[in-house]
Amino acid sequence: MVEKRARKKKSNHAGKQRPAAAVADRTGGASVTAGESPAAERPAPVAGMGLAFEQPILKLERQIQDLLVLQEEKGVDYNAEIMQLRDNRTALLKKTYQNLTAWEIVQVARHPSRPQTRDYIELLVKDFEELHGDRRFGDDKAIVTGTGRITGHKVMLVGHQKGRDTKEKVACNFGCAHPEGYRKALRKMQLAAKFGLPIVTFIDTPGAYPGLGSEERGVAEAIAVNLREMALLPTPIVCIVIGEGGSGGALGIGVGDRLAMMEFAWYSVISPEGCSGILWKGSQNAPDAAEALKLTSGELRKLEVVDEVIREPLGGAHRNPRAAADALERYIDRSLRELGALDAARLVEERYQRLRRQGCRALQAD
């Protein structure tokens, strides 16, 4: 309540002043309003509500919202101010998202409202028929598999699912798959190859599940077998890192003819926290590790690890999942058209050559 009143007061204040000045005041960031209201009344960043570097943007958004409410309640015309604030928000979003550090990109990739596999399924897959289980041990909910249509293509879809609410997150182990998840994926991919369906995989995992059962049931073997089998499946495979690309757990469904990354996804052999733990004995240097690991889409495109970067809407996929899904859909459609033109032997040969090149630029003859 206190917070609401404080903001109302600010809004009134802004309304009476020359809008431009008020707006300029607000774009300055968190420190600007300190003079207007006691520090205790400033809205504290709530976990899950936004990322630290997004706070100035979220503040602008709240102000716009408040003005809209006020306009409704009091019947005063604030349209000019609102438009100005919106312009400022757009400018600030652009500026912020064009200059994200590697560590900030990791945060965006982990944003609680970032679209996940099931969101993209809803947004771009028609007639999705989920197929469960590995027929060996169980049904790992950290990997979703099933058939559906993407634009005109009938595909087999395989993707990590991290979970949205607490219950789903726990069921999915936060997107960390067990061996049965990789075996489930393989079974569905072999099915796809048998019936000539192309495969689309969405990668979004912090890594394979590090646990007792996971090791006992051979998670390393499961991933290794997927790498070997995916190399030869006689059907097009398009892989996209939509969020987190955590090491072997990501690669386990990530071998194919095309590898793309959403703009604010990351892909690395180890998480920044894990790398920091090894080098600095603690996770405090994760931002430095993120920088060193070259895990962003831009860096990986330069290194020729990924074929393409799929641009996200302004301010990241979580601000506009629809637009993100559209971009993703266009990429999948185009890739499947290109790959569909190749016969199976040529497809598999080119896939091998694509994998074969990996790292060859990192060599020299001493």
Added chain:
Amino acid sequence: MTQATIPQVSGRVRFGQTRRHVNVPEGLWLSCPGCNQMIYCKQMQEQLHTCPLCRHHFRVTARQRVDMLADPGSFEEMDAELASVDPLNFNARKSYRDQLAESRNRTGNNDGVLTGRAFIKGRPAVLAAMDFFFLAGSMGAVVGEKITRAIERATTDNLPLVIVSCSGGARMQESTISLMQMAKTAAALARLHRAGGLFISVLADPTTGGTTASFAMLGDIIFAEPRAMIGFAGPRTIANTIKVELPEGFQCAEFLQDKGFIDRIVPRSELRSAIARTIDYCGK
């Protein structure tokens, strides 16, 4: 990464003419980590670097491994000149270039694996041995490329392939490039497999991470040395995740054999004959 001491090289090991010698002051006695007894170094070395009392298997360099397995003088090394260019310019706390230089000096090799053609008890084969003393035997672009070329050589020359893994996993300092070596080596093995070639994977202590999750677990036959630590995630990571104390012997070779992921545990003294016999049954 631990700075492991290189075990003393025994007298019969010959280095290639261009290789620098490993200079470690010779200790006469050492304490065996297996039985905590003081053992005579020379005796340990003569018994293939195992403890004369408890048979604890000490880690050996790639060169020593090759000498243990290949018929004397038969190893023809391939791709020894390949070296990393530090593709990410990795410089976090330690410079990767410095680490590479240090490992090169210490081991006398350009990177963490030796590959080549060899005879094993008279049977021709392609042999690869990973070196834990080179950046914990980690797999970057060089290791991935050399292993891939070894697999391709086995495929084209119709030879059995033997890889002795001894590795902490994918090399962090080459990040996603290292990760892609897992896919590359596995893809090469897919072709060897399709061609009907034999791959004997030998797991030595330790074999973990990206190495386990790629070629090491893809052997037609998988042997492991006794008590070797084999797994995907590190035990500390697992303990921190599940907050449960790990059972005794978790992730050791015996555990994996018990769970059905390893064909047989083979003591070092029997490894050569086990490989030779497998080639007789399965090789072409």
